[in-house]
Amino acid sequence: MTLESDLLIDRRRLKRRLTFWRIGTFVAVIAAILAIAGVPGGAGSGGAHVARLNLTGTILENRKLLDRILALAGSEDVRAVIVTIDSAGGSVAGGESLHRAIATVAEKKPVVAVMRGLAASAGYMVALPAAHIFAREATITGSIGVVIQTTEISGLMKTLGISADTIASGPLKAEPSFTRPLSPQGRAVLQGMVADMNDLFVDMVARGRRMDVGTVRQLADGRAYTGRQALKLGLIDAIGGESEARAWLTAERQIPASLPVRDVVTRTLSERVLDAEGESLFGALWKVLTFQKVTLDGAWAIWQPERE
Numbered sequence: 484m485t486l487e488s489d490l491l492i493d494r495r496r497l498k499r500r501l502t503f504w505r506i507g508t509f510v511a512v513i514a515a516i517l518a519i520a521g522v523p524g525g526a527g528s529g530g531a532h533v534a535r536l537n538l539t540g541t542i543l544e545n546r547k548l549l550d551r552i553l554a555l556a557g558s559e560d561v562r563a564v565i566v567t568i569d570s571a572g573g574s575v576a577g578g579e580s581l582h583r584a585i586a587t588v589a590e591k592k593p594v595v596a597v598m599r600g601l602a603a604s605a606g607y608m609v610a611l612p613a614a615h616i617f618a619r620e621a622t623i624t625g626s627i628g629v630v631i632q633t634t635e636i637s638g639l640m641k642t643l644g645i646s647a648d649t650i651a652s653g654p655l656k657a658e659p660s661f662t663r664p665l666s667p668q669g670r671a672v673l674q675g676m677v678a679d680m681n682d683l684f685v686d687m688v689a690r691g692r693r694m695d696v697g698t699v700r701q702l703a704d705g706r707a708y709t710g711r712q713a714l715k716l717g718l719i720d721a722i723g724g725e726s727e728a729r730a731w732l733t734a735e736r737q738i739p740a741s742l743p744v745r746d747v748v749t750r751t752l753s754e755r756v757l758d759a760e761g762e763s764l765f766g767a768l769w770k771v772l773t774f775q776k777v778t779l780d781g782a783w784a785i786w787q788p789e790r791e
Contacts, residue, residue, distance in 0.1 A: 530560055531560055531562055531742055532560060532561065532562065532742050532743045532744065532745045533561075533562060533563045533564070533565060533729070533732070533738065533742050533743070533744045533745070534555055534558075534561045534563070534564045534565070534744075534745060534746075534747050535564075535565045535567060535725075535744050535745065535746050535747065536552065536555075536564055536565070536566045536567070536585075536747045536749075537567050537746060537747070537749075538566060538567065538568050538569075538570055538581070538606070538609055539568075539569045539570055540569075540570060541570070541571075541572075541573045541785075542570055542572060542573030542574065542577045542578050542581060542605045542606065542609065543573050543574055543577040544574065544576055544577045544580050545577070545749075547749070548581075548749045549580055549581070549584045551747055551748070551749050552581070552584040552585060552587075552588060552747070553584055553587060553588070555588050555592065555747065556587055556588045556590070556591045556592065557591075561592060562592070562593075562738050562739075562742060563592055563593040563594070563595070563732050563736060563738045564585075564588055564589075564592055564593070564594045564595075565594075565595055565596075565597055565725060565728050565729075565732075565744065566585060566594060566595070566596045566597070566609070566610065566613060567596075567597045567598075567599060567725070568596060568597070568598050568599060568602040568606050568609060568610055569598075569599040569600055569601055569602065569606075570601060570602060570603075570605070570606035570609075571601055571603055571604065571606060571785055571786045572603055572604025572605035572606050572607075572608075572626070572783065572784050572785030572786050573604075573605045573606075573783065573784070573785060574605070574782065574783055574784070575605065575629055575680050575683070575684070575782045575783065575784050576782075577605060578604075578605030578606075578608040578609055578784050579608070579683070581605075581608075581609045582608050582609055582611060582612060582687060585609060585612045585613070586612035588612075589612045589613065589614065593614060593732055593735075593736040593738060594612060594613045594614055595613050595614060595615045595616070595617065595728045595731060595732060596609075596610035596613035596615070596616045596617065597617045597618075597723075597724055597725050597728050598610060598616065598617065598618035598619070598622045598624055598710070598719070599619070599622065599724075600619070600621075600622060600623070601622070601623045601624075601786070602618065602622060602623070602624045603623055603624055603625060603626035603707050603785075603786030604626045604627070604628070604783075604784040604785045604786045605783075605784040605785065606624075606786070607624050607625060607626065607627065607718070608684060608687060608784060611687050611688060611690075611691030611692070612691060613691075614735075614736075615720045615721065615728070615731055615735070616718075616719040616720050616721075617719065617720065617721050617722070617723040617724060617727055617728050617731075618710035618713060618714070618719045618722065618723075619710050619722065619723075619724065620709065620710045620711045620722055621709060621710060622709065622710035622713075623707050623708075623709065623786065624707065624708055624709075624710065624713050624718065624719065625702070625706065625707050625708040625712075625713060625718060626705060626706065626707040626784075626785075626786040627684055627685065627688060627699070627702060627703035627705070628681055628684070628703055628704070628705035628784065629677050629680045629681045629684060629782055629783070629784050630677070630705075630782070630783050630784075630785065630787070631673055631676065631677055631782050631783070632783075633659035633661075633665065634661060635659070635660070635661060635662075635663065635664055635665065636661055636662070637662055637663050637664060640662065647662035647663075649662065649663075654666075654668065655668065655669055655672055658672070658673075659673070676782065677782065680782055680784075681703070684703070684784060685699050685700055685703050688702075688703070688718075692717055692718060694717055702716060702718070707786055707788075710722060725744075729744075
């Protein structure tokens with residue numbers, strides 16, 4: 484065997500060893516991240532602190548999230564809660580459940596809300612229990628209202644020569660349907676549902692912002708507002724971010740500025756990546772596209788910008 488052959492074999496062995504250790508290091512790092520991210524309730528222990536609850540993306544009903552929020556109310560270590568919001572909204576039921584949970588915490592701890600780029604519809608709803616609401620001047624907020632949407636493709640089915648038979652226990656059980664237009668009676672029923680849930684939303688705003696219901700109704704035509712507009716209308720309390728929220732907590736609620744801020748771990752990394760509870764936007768979209776659009780949580784308080 485020549486010297487060149489020996490060198491080539493040694494290089495291949497060295498390369499295999501390097502590959503092995505690289506893979507091993509990568510696996511170890513990922514395992515460490517999963518272990519750290521998997522520790523539940525991160526803001527619930529470890530000495531006195533201010534808890535930061537981050538609410539982003541589509542707002543849906545989430546039992547684990549609600550449990551983590553409610554645990555803040557009973558934690559002696561949590562002296563105050565900052566709710567940061569960056570969401571276009573979500574289901575009415577999801578917004579209502581989060582509103583109630585945050586209101587429970589607000590009965591025992593100082594709670595402030597910090598709106599980031601977007602806090603509209605249900606994203607605005609979850610800010611209402613806070614004692615003080617901050618937003619940036621350019622934050623998109625408001626959009627107070629409820630929407631139910633359904634899709635009907637009977638025209639397309641007729642073109643394709645497809646027919647559908649529906650057997651239902653009552654005239655409204657099969658409404659709305661993909662396969663036939665919405666009847667006047669069905670439309671009236673759905674409009675009544677939307678109106679009732681909109682009343683719920685309006686009442687939340689009136690209580691949370693200590694405003695007259697009539698005044699709120701004038702603002703609740705579904706339009707969104709900038710942070711500057713919302714301040715003038717009384718929908719928020721001040722322009723600012725987390726630093727201004729901390730200053731307010733110190734001045735108004737005597738929360739020491741020296742306390743650290745710790746994020747509330749609401750989902751493990753594996754849940755965020757794999758969506759273990761099936762509560763992602765993709766899951767919500769699947770509900771929208773399934774046979775009967777209006778499910779029990781099928782009404783949405785979500786900002787939908789107008790498109791030309």
